Amino acid sequence: MKGLYCKLNNDSEDVKFVIHQTNPPQSIGDHQVKVQVKACALSPVDTKASSDLKLQKDLIPVGREITGIVLQVGPKVSFFQPEDEVVGVLPLDSETSGLCDVVFIHEHNLVQKPEKLSWFEAAGAIRDGLKVYTALHTLARMAMGHTLLVLDGASPFGVMAIQLAHYHGVKVLATALSPEDQKFLEQLRPSVARVIGVWDVKVDLVDSCLEETGGLGVDIVIDAGVRLYEEEPPSRHQLPHKHDIITVLGVGGHWVTSENNLQLDPPDSHTLFLKAASLSFLNEEVWGASCVRQGRYLHIMKDVMEKLCTGTLRPLLEDPVPLYEATVSMEMVQKKQVRKRVVIKL
Structure with a gap:
């Protein structure tokens, strides 16, 4: 095989x-x-x-x-x-490998696929759907009326985060890394309230977010990686600096990061303390690496499939x-x- x-x-x-x-x-x-x-x-x-x-x-x-x-x-x-x-x-x-003709898998790692959903769409959505639910529901406790900032909104994960947040009545701001991404995200209106083209050096992420929220800051930030230092490799130049993210967070805000090497200096921690803000690490493998909350894991996967069927989520x-x-x-x-x-x- x-x-x-x-x-x-x-x-x-x-x-x-x-x-x-x-x-x-x-x-x-x-x-x-x-x-x-x-x-x-x-x-x-x-x-x-x-x-x-x-x-x-x-x-x-x-x-x-x-x-x-x-x-x-x-x-x-x-x-x-x-x-x-x-x-x-x-x-x-x-x-x-999942590319083998036949695989043996524990029943607690599977859910039923709805009949009207294609093999192709179900396979392509399950991972991002699981990650989005973990970020917005499990970690950030998303609720109607919140404001969400999705960094790199044109990625597969970013698009699904926008769709799920809009479904729950959340105002979404999203960053675009290129003119092509910006054009794509603009087509998602009204799911996206504002597209912030960080590819343009004239656009400031912090000013745009504070302007959109009346200076109050956003309730949730989901990053796709952050810059820890001013000088980093060119491949990371479009990532926001950690200070920018802390600045755009509102009082009681939640920062969900996928940066596994995140380092916060005492002034950063003090700013988060003053805002009563929280920081969570988004580890998409945590469900499969631990047997804790197995039922919740299966419930999330089932809900992702249901929302794909209704068109709420589109990978x-x-x-x-x-x-x-x-x-x-x-x-x-x-x-x-x-x-x-x-x-x-x-």
């Missing part, structure tokens, strides 16, 4: 993607489900997360967001039966990619050379 795997070189940042032959398990576990994969979405491989959790291997399976048909269930499986259509996320310690996807182009596509995803979510059609 062939699948796509990430091969680490001496430098953990230097990776190569290879097609590798593996042998499927001879028997199915008590709570496992055997799934014939129909579509698999590609996301960058986080080698640091694997290392931190002591899951580092010579070959790391690639492609974890899958949709497919149940072929067989273990003797103690209660949620599924053969012929069910399912969607889910393979765990970090999975031995199998930002590339056209379906055939399996023979998976290696090239994954290299582009890893290098962040594609803006939309890539889904492989099996």
Whole structure:
């Protein structure tokens, strides 16, 4: 059984993607489900997360967001039966690539896929949907009337955050990293109240946010990474500085960050204290890395599927990619050379 795997070189940042032959398990576990994969979405491989959790291997399976048909269930499986259509996320310690024809996965990592939802759309939305729910509901406690700032709003995650926030009656401000992004985000009105084109050196993020909120600041900020220092590599120049984010936060605001190396100096902490603001770290792998709140994890995935059916959430996807182009596509995803979510059609 062939699948796509990430091969680490001496430098953990230097990776190569290879097609590798593996042998499927001879028997199915008590709570496992055997799934014939129909579509698999590609996301960058986080080698640091694997290392931190002591899951580092010579070959790391690639492609974890899958949709497919149940072929067989273990003797103690209660949620599924053969012929069910399912969607889910393979765990970090999975031995199998999601691009294999067949995968074995624990039933608690799957939910039913609605019949009218395509394999392609379900696979492409499950990861970003899970991440958006975690950021806005679990961490930020979003509520009607709040003001949200989404940084890099034209990304697949950013678009879904805008859609979910607008659905709940939240005023959304979004940043655009390029003129193309700005044009795209302008088309999302009225979901987006204001697009802030940070690609233009004349536009100031702090002034724009304070102007839009009458000087009060925003209730929630979701970043896509931040600059910790004034001088950083050119690839990070368009990221906002941490001081800018702290400045635009209103009293009682929530900052949700995906910057895992965030460092705050005492003056930064004091400013957050004066505003009674909170800081949360957005780790999208936390649900699969811990067995705590498993029911909430499944509830979120089910709700994402329901909102896809009703059109509340609409993922930002590339056209379906055939399996023979998976290696090239994954290299582009890893290098962040594609803006939309890539889904492989099996």
